[in-house]
Every structure is written in C-alpha cells, then in structure tokens.
Amino acid sequence: MSPNVEQSAERAADHRKGPRRRGGELESAILAATLAELAEVGYPALTMERVAARARTGKAAVYRRWSSRAELVVDACKLGGVPHDTLPDTGALRTDVIALLGQLSTKMASPLGGILRGLLAEMARDPELAGLIREHIHTAGGPATIHAILERAVERGEIEPWVIATRRATVATDLLRNQFLLFGAPVDDEAITEIVDDVYLPLILAPAPHPPST
Amino acid sequence: MSPNVEQSAERAADHRKGPRRRGGELESAILAATLAELAEVGYPALTMERVAARARTGKAAVYRRWSSRAELVVDACKLGGVPHDTLPDTGALRTDVIALLGQLSTKMASPLGGILRGLLAEMARDPELAGLIREHIHTAGGPATIHAILERAVERGEIEPWVIATRRATVATDLLRNQFLLFGAPVDDEAITEIVDDVYLPLILAPAPHPPST
Numbered sequence: 001m002s003p004n005v006e007q008s009a010e011r012a013a014d015h016r017k018g019p020r021r022r023g024g025e026l027e028s029a030i031l032a033a034t035l036a037e038l039a040e041v042g043y044p045a046l047t048m049e050r051v052a053a054r055a056r057t058g059k060a061a062v063y064r065r066w067s068s069r070a071e072l073v074v075d076a077c078k079l080g081g082v083p084h085d086t087l088p089d090t091g092a093l094r095t096d097v098i099a100l101l102g103q104l105s106t107k108m109a110s111p112l113g114g115i116l117r118g119l120l121a122e123m124a125r126d127p128e129l130a131g132l133i134r135e136h137i138h139t140a141g142g143p144a145t146i147h148a149i150l151e152r153a154v155e156r157g158e159i160e161p162w163v164i165a166t167r168r169a170t171v172a173t174d175l176l177r178n179q180f181l182l183f184g185a186p187v188d189d190e191a192i193t194e195i196v197d198d199v200y201l202p203l204i205l206a207p208a209p210h211p212p213s214t
Numbered sequence: 215m216s217p218n219v220e221q222s223a224e225r226a227a228d229h230r231k232g233p234r235r236r237g238g239e240l241e242s243a244i245l246a247a248t249l250a251e252l253a254e255v256g257y258p259a260l261t262m263e264r265v266a267a268r269a270r271t272g273k274a275a276v277y278r279r280w281s282s283r284a285e286l287v288v289d290a291c292k293l294g295g296v297p298h299d300t301l302p303d304t305g306a307l308r309t310d311v312i313a314l315l316g317q318l319s320t321k322m323a324s325p326l327g328g329i330l331r332g333l334l335a336e337m338a339r340d341p342e343l344a345g346l347i348r349e350h351i352h353t354a355g356g357p358a359t360i361h362a363i364l365e366r367a368v369e370r371g372e373i374e375p376w377v378i379a380t381r382r383a384t385v386a387t388d389l390l391r392n393q394f395l396l397f398g399a400p401v402d403d404e405a406i407t408e409i410v411d412d413v414y415l416p417l418i419l420a421p422a423p424h425p426p427s428t
Contacts, residue, residue: 117338120396121335182351198381206416206420209415
C-alpha cells in the first residue's frame with residue numbers, strides 16, 4: 001500500500017510514523033498516551049514500553065524525561081488540573097466555591113475521575129507513587145485552587161486571613177472528593193450546595209479554635 | 215498415610231476435611247475466607263469457587279447464603295465494623311470523637327484498610343458492589359457510630375439535636391477517611407486532634423445554616 005515500503009519499515013523500527021517531533025510536542029504526546037493507557041489498562045499494567053509505543057516514540061525518549069512510571073503518571077494527571085486562569089471569580093465566596101466544586105465534579109465524571117480513583121487504590125502498594133501524589137495534592141492540587149479563592153474572599157473582607165492556613169480551608173474539596181469516591185460523579189448540585197451552605201461557609205465563619213497566631 | 219483413604223477421598227470430594235459444620239459456624243468460616251481472599255487476591259480475582267475452597271465447603275453452600283460476589287464481600291467487610299458495645303463513652307463529646315477516630319484509624323491500618331481502599335476503586339466498575347457499599351455506609355457504617363455518640367452529647371446538652379440529621383454530623387469520619395486514603399494509616403494523633411478541634415467541634419457548635427425544621 002505504501003509507496004515506499006523500506007522507508008515505512010524504517011519508520012516503524014524507530015517507533016515514529018510521522019515527522020520528527022520537537023521537545024514540547026513529543027512530551028505532550030507521551031503524557032496524552034499515558035492518560036490513555038491509564039484509562040485503558042490501569043496503573044498496574046502500565047509500562048514505559050506501552051506508553052512509548054502508543055506515543056509512537058522509543059522507550060529511551062520516555063526515560064530521558066521521566067525516571068519512573070510513578071513520575072510519569074503523576075505528571076500526566078496534572079494535565080487534568082483546573083488551570084489557574086479558569087478559576088471562578090464571581091465576586092463572592094459562596095458562588096466561587098459552588099462554581100469550583102461544579103468544575104471539579106465535571107472533571108471527576110470524565111475519564112480522569114476513574115484514573116484518579118484507581119491510583120488511590122494503588123497508593124497502598126506503591127510508596128513512590130503515594131509520595132508523589134501526596135506532594136502534588138499539597139503543592140498544586142486542591143489546596144492551591146481553593147486558596148486562590150479564599151485569598152480573594154479575604155481581600156473583600158468576607159473571611160479572616162488566618163482561616164487559609166488551617167485544615168478548614170480544604171474541607172469543601174475534601175468533602176467533594178469523599179462524595180465522589182462513595183457516590184460517584186458527577187456530584188449533583190444539591191450535594192454541592194449542601195456542602196457549601198450547611199458545612200463549609202458556617203465552618204470558615206466560625207470563631208478560631210485557638211487564638212490566631214497573627 | 216490416612217487410615218482410611220476412601221473416606222478421606224470422599225471428604226475431599228465434598229470439600230470438607232473436618233466434621234460437618236452447622237449454619238453459624240459455616241457462615242463465619244465463609245466470611246473469614248472471603249476477607250482472606252480479598253486481602254490476598256483482591257476483588258477482581260475473587261470467585262465464589264475460591265472462597266468455597268478456602269472455607270473447605272462447596273460452592274452451593276456459598277450461593278445458598280449469598281447470591282453474588284458483591285453481597286458476600288460487603289457482608290464480610292461488616293465483620294470489620296466497630297461493634298456497638300465498644301463505642302467510646304468517656305462522658306464528653308470531644309474525647310468520645312477522638313477515641314472513635316483512633317479506633318477507626320487502627321482498623322484502617324489493619325488488612326481491612328487495604329481491602330476497603332481496593333473496593334473503593336472497584337466501585338466504578340461494579341454498580342452492584344457500589345450500591346451495596348453505599349447502602350452499608352448509610353445504614354450501618356460511619357453514620358451509625360457517630361450518631362450514637364452525638365445522641366449522648368445531645369442528652370448531656372453539649373450540642374443541639376438538629377445537628378444529627380445534617381451533613382455536619384459525619385464530617386469527622388469523612389475527613390478521617392479522606393486522610394487515610396491520601397496519607398495512609400494509621401492516621402497520627404496530631405491529625406486526629408486537628409480534625410476534632412479545628413474543624414469538627416467548631417462546625418457542630420456553629421449556628422444552623424437555615425432555621426432548624428423542629
């Protein structure tokens with residue numbers, strides 16, 4: 001079928017069927033292939049070889065960028081984060097949090113939700129994966145998005161600044177994750193409104209448990 | 215080796231090596247075998263045949279009591295619940311909740327914790343299992359234990375009665391589950407104290423979000 005079978009065989013041998021891709025483009029292809037493999041076969045069966053083949057590159061190209069399966073997988077899942085420039089900014093804390101939980105719920109209902117659910121189960125068996133996921137959640141995951149929203153609420157005078165550094169800050173996203181894991185996604189609007197109105201807002205407006213440190 | 219090889223072969227054929235067991239004893243053996251299989255091979259590889267063989271009985275004896283893998287597995291995990299008579303009763307809400315979270319954390323650090331983590335991942339693939347786990351959590355799991363503790367706090371006048379029927383009631387166990395899933399078990403004492411003092415107590419003492427219905 002191909003006009004040049006030899007050239008075609010050469011391409012297949014070095015795992016590329018198209019023109020050579022540059023750094024950023026190849027990286028995106030590898031990350032997209034990783035998400036597709038996670039959705040299809042799950043973390044236990046994912047290998048660097050399978051990802052490389054799916055991204056039409058060589059195993060060496062993957063290992064040059066990520067030294068382990070766990071690093072590759074956590075990086076790939078970051079693609080699914082809420083981009084900072086799409087963070088809700090409605091002018092009020094209540095509607096900002098309801099909008100954020102709605103965005104996260106939509107994401108949980110996508111294939112990424114199933115992937116994250118599967119990774120939670122694997123954390124018990126894979127300490128490297130567990131460490132990377134925890135680090136990601138702490139530095140870039142739930143806390144980063146909700147903190148940006150809370151900081152704007154502090155500027156508007158809706159809440160006191162000390163709340164941001166406490167465990168209260170992430171209770172809205174913690175309860176949404178819990179709801180997703182137990183009852184599936186999308187989390188319905190009624191549950192989101194309950195989390196915000198019955199729990200989150202009364203909690204972050206409640207008095208400080210100890211004298212605030214500043 | 216056996217003094218009566220024929221009798222021994224007959225016993226192996228009907229999967230029993232010991233004397234015939236009565237209802238309750240056989241049921242306990244099947245449930246214990248189910249937990250052992252879950253810990254060893256996980257839910258995806260668990261079969262009624264494997265459970266029967268491990269409990270040294272026949273498949274029919276298992277099917278007579280449980281019509282599906284999902285029913286059997288959820289029943290087996292109930293063995294791991296906090297028995298009602300070991301519920302903490304320290305005379306004060308704060309110390310009751312801290313003690314309960316400590317008990318649950320110890321359980322999460324046992325093989326049952328890994329089993330429950332694995333089942334959460336399987337819920338996405340198995341709607342029957344998901345439905346049974348949700349029902350169990352609603353009727354007998356977290357809510358039932360924390361509700362008993364909250365009812366005593368209402369009797370002592372520590373909290374208002376309407377709190378028990380709201381989403382606030384289970385926030386302590388919801389946050390503990392979240393902490394376990396993300397950071398592993400046992401959950402350390404500092405995290406438990408933070409959940410109770412910084413989040414749970416201020417929350418259930420905060421004013422009602424809407425006029426209480428009674």
